Amino acid sequence: MSVSDPAEQPLQDRVNNRSQRPTSEAFRSFMASQWAPADAPLPERDEVADFAARRRRAISDRFPGERLVIPAGPPKVRSNDTDYRFRPHSAFAHLTGLGLDHEPDAVLILEPVDEGTGDGGGHHSATLYFRPLAGRDTEQFYADARSGEFWVGARPTLAELEARLGIATAHIDGLEVAVTKGVGSPAIGGISIRLVRKVDENIDALVDTARYNTAQDQDTLDLSEFDALDEQLAEALSELRLIKDEWEAGQMREAIAATAAGFEEIVKALPRAVAHRRGERVVEGVFFAKAREVGNDLGYETIAAAGNNATVLHWIRNTGSVRDGDLLLVDAGVEAESLYTADVTRTVPVNGTFSEVQRRIYQAVLDAADAAFAAAKPGVKFRQVNAAAMEVLAARLEEWGILPVTAAEALSDSGQQHRRWMPHGTSHHLGLDVHDCAQARRELYLDGELAPGMAFTIEPGLYFKAEDLAVPEEYRGIGVRIEDDILMTTEGPVNLSAALPRTPDDVEAWVASLR
Structure with a gap:
């Protein structure tokens, strides 16, 4: 069987057949060179930032001592390798102030801290995990059709979003650890998680796995108890929006x-x-x-x-x-x-x-x-x-x-x-x-x-x-x-x-x- 035999091409790679992108080292080197520097000053703080901070504080007051995970959601496939215009989940938009279409896969985590020592005197510190703008010296810049600047336009940097929203930001590569670290029964010193479910299947699976792996008795694990935790968070986030600021x-x-x-x-x-x-x-x-x-x-x-x-x-x-x-x-x-x-x-x-x-x-x-x-x-x-x-x-x-x-x-x-x-x-x-x-x-x-x-x-x-x-x-x-x-x-x-x-x-x- 020859190297060019289509049977040897993994199924997940075939979507790139239409791109016909060069793979030579010369191409990669040339693509990474001769770009003007991106030295724009940091943006001013968004008008919504202080309002969103008060909303996060209200939710922090409801669930002290628990980790709250609020995903924006991934892009949704419309047809094969084309997506619908992205719209973040409303709970994510409400707590961050982010609208538009530049934060697919982002996740807001409210991490419990000592009472009164968190953001705004609350019980949590907020971090926005996000896939930032890729450098023009990276392959992602021109090769990633979902997040590369060449395909979808510029994305904000971590520093830009932090300046706009007043929320600490971190690269999405650190998300798994941030979601799963220390998860376990509070009775033995672990951290309880509440998740806005059915927004991002990958985050659902990550939280479910963490809960299962840290359960004291996996044979008698009652998943409905976790469902109740998540439902109470969804309920609280919905009720928070009853009164508009x-x-x-x-x-x-x-x-x-x-x-x-x-x-x-x-x-x-x-x-x-x-x-x-x-x-x-x-x-x-x-x-x-x-x-x-x-x-x-x-x-x-x-x-x-x-x-x-x-x-x-x-x-x-x-x-x-x-x-x-x-x-x-x-x-x-x-x-x-x-x-x-x-x-x-x-x-x-x-x-x-x-x-x-x-x-x-x-x-x-x-x-x-x-x-x-x-x-x-x-x-x-x-x-x-x-x-x-x-x-x-x-x-x-x-x-x-x-x-x-x-x-x-x-x-x-x-x-x-x-x-x-x-x-x-x-x-x-x-x-x-x-x-x-x-x-x-x-x-x-x-x-x-x-x-x-x-x-x-x-x-x-x-x-x-x-x-x-x-x-x-x-x-x-x-x-x-x-x-x-x-x-x-x-x-x-x-x-x-x-x-x-x-x-x-x-x-x-x-x-x-x-x-």
Whole structure:
């Protein structure tokens, strides 16, 4: 068998066949020479650094004496050897202040120290383990398609990130020791680990192995005890995000302003959408262009739903046509470079004018949204916002003769018939994730009280499917949702997305002005 026989090439090396990279010593030597020196001064401290430090301190106070491991996550394969644009895990972004796409595989470790001697007087010292910029005299510089500067652009150095974030940094080569050293039962002087799981499989395996190898009795080891430790950390990190700090609120305002600009582009593109066989893709495309132009990306896949597609709650195929006389429901949000996202929905008449029945349905949804907003006050339970909207929708459905029972019967726990046409909740928390704080305990989320700093949506809707024989024919094929992003303050709720028209008259005037 010859050396060139493909059977001798290891499978994992075959991905490099397309590169056809020279391997001569002359090439390597030449590639390592004649590069301008990189003598840029260290960057200034990021505005977010002090806010992120306070968040780390809050988590440190929750888990003194334990090692906390928070991975950013690895790149995710899209197809063969191409990756999706990288987005770090939200818990990592929250505790470091790092957004964008330059920290794949990074891990934040909060190492326990003597009480009160850690960062900011806390119980831990934080270190960010990171793969820094490779020197131009290394093969990684030009040969590593995932982290080499020649392929993906410059990465920050350890010193640069430390200056920006105020967090000690270390090369990722030291990560394994940092995660596993001293792990064991606290009863015999070991260190307990808590991990944000299902972010990086390699880190999961590293922690699991360390726990297993240091267990006092491997035969009776109860892995569910470790799962509980990790779940409590995920819960605490999620609950920490229930109250947004001043910096976070500013980022959300930026994301929402960018989203409003994206909605204007959608309305301008309506004639082109009507003329295209897949007009929903035209709508999706113009919003995505604005998101990439002014932000980092979409906060989630855009719902661009015309006609009956608007009755599909998470319609993201966006393959339908946009027809004159239909309503167009668009649920979209721009993700800022900090990764905070907006989540806004507007429903507009494609031809610029609501029909009588469209306006009737739209006004009912708007009234429900306004009732929910009026109910949202500091100290009010989160679930009461939903209840206020449901009361309005049930009453309208009864007025129209659609409900098979009275509104009061429908609103009872044993009824709920109105939910056929409004099956989702009216509100969810919003922030780094479009459905933020998802691991928070029920008593702090649904049963929790609204407090200054909370950011959430108000998004009632009515959805009458074309095949729904329980409603009059004139209602069928119409879906309406109005969604706004709310910031609770000490004075009450503030609608951060109020710049986008909401009343039917204002929506019609808006469409006319942009067309």
